[in-house]
Amino acid sequence: MADSNRNFLNAVTRGAAHYTPGEQVNEPGWIKLNTNESPLPPSPNVFRVMAELVGQGDILRKYSHPLGEPLLGALADYWKLSKEHLIVTNGSDEALTLICRATLGPERPAVFPAVTYSLYGTLVTNAGASYTEVPMVERIGQPYGIDIDALAKFDGHAIFLANPNAITGEYTDAAKLAEVIAASNSLWVVDEAYNDFAGPKATMMQYIEKLQNLIVTRTFSKTHALAGLRVGYLASGNRGLIQGLLAHKDSYNEDALATRLAAAALADTAWHERTIRAVLTGREFLRSELTALGFTCFDSEANYILAREPKNLVAPKIVQRLRDYKILVRHYAGSQFADCIRFSVGAEGENAKLIGSLKEILRGA
């Protein structure tokens, strides 16, 4: 019998970095402003298609389409791109995983800003590669600004950039980014999980056919309100790159229901725009109310605001007290953001409840 103390894990796994996702509560009654989900429900079109699928056993009996049809075709039409430039993935996290597996290694390390989506470090390490974190620069409204020129100096590497950036919400201008990428020998991975909140011209999807060293990752988790369904995709105009990425994909990586429901969400552009508008209105409400309460809000083009604690109460205490009101927000204990709180923009009533609760908490401080 094998010795249970024997280590069966390989060297990469033994050094694996673990990512801690935001808390998910199962009880009803909580206001979740901690994981940047959509405050509005998915499009009614999604529920209509869901109802049509009830009883269609064949969809479940058979394997799903290996490339994620009918969503793949719908995405190609939506972006006016060839299907060969797109890969449907199980959330955009899977797109990032495929990219790390297919493009990184000891000979090709990754580079990203020191402040960003912390999953990058995990995925890079778990792909057996190392990474460099480029220091942030302080600028008005954004103490953790991205230094795009410093990133671009890493010639020949794989550079990861969330646009807007996690966890600050800082947006890097797409036209400026396109210039930098055009002059670079690196592979640039632009993670557009929050890009819809930065306006219609903010996306790098417009440069997919021009820039062969660009991959864009996107998700249905935020503006399409489908985080629980796990649907994302990546785009690249580089066919060799796409072929390499496909080699790492599970045969049927996206399920048959998810591809149909996400296609239904994509088709409802009016609902999508309405969701974005509601979030932008909520973001401005939160910004002005949090500022009035003494928080320092950093500039954000995403569906969240990172804010420094007011003078009269420290962030961990505020976060703890908000739990008494059944409100969850994100705190990064032990990090350089220990004095900050990240608030996801909620629905109108949730934002009002948050501000009302904060007023009571701070009044008593």
Ligand SMILES: Cc1ncc(COP(=O)(O)O)c(C=O)c1O
């Ligand atoms: C910057 C960033 N990229 C990607 C993701 C992953 O999104 P998905 O739900 O598509 O896996 C997140 C999730 O919050 C994120 O913050």
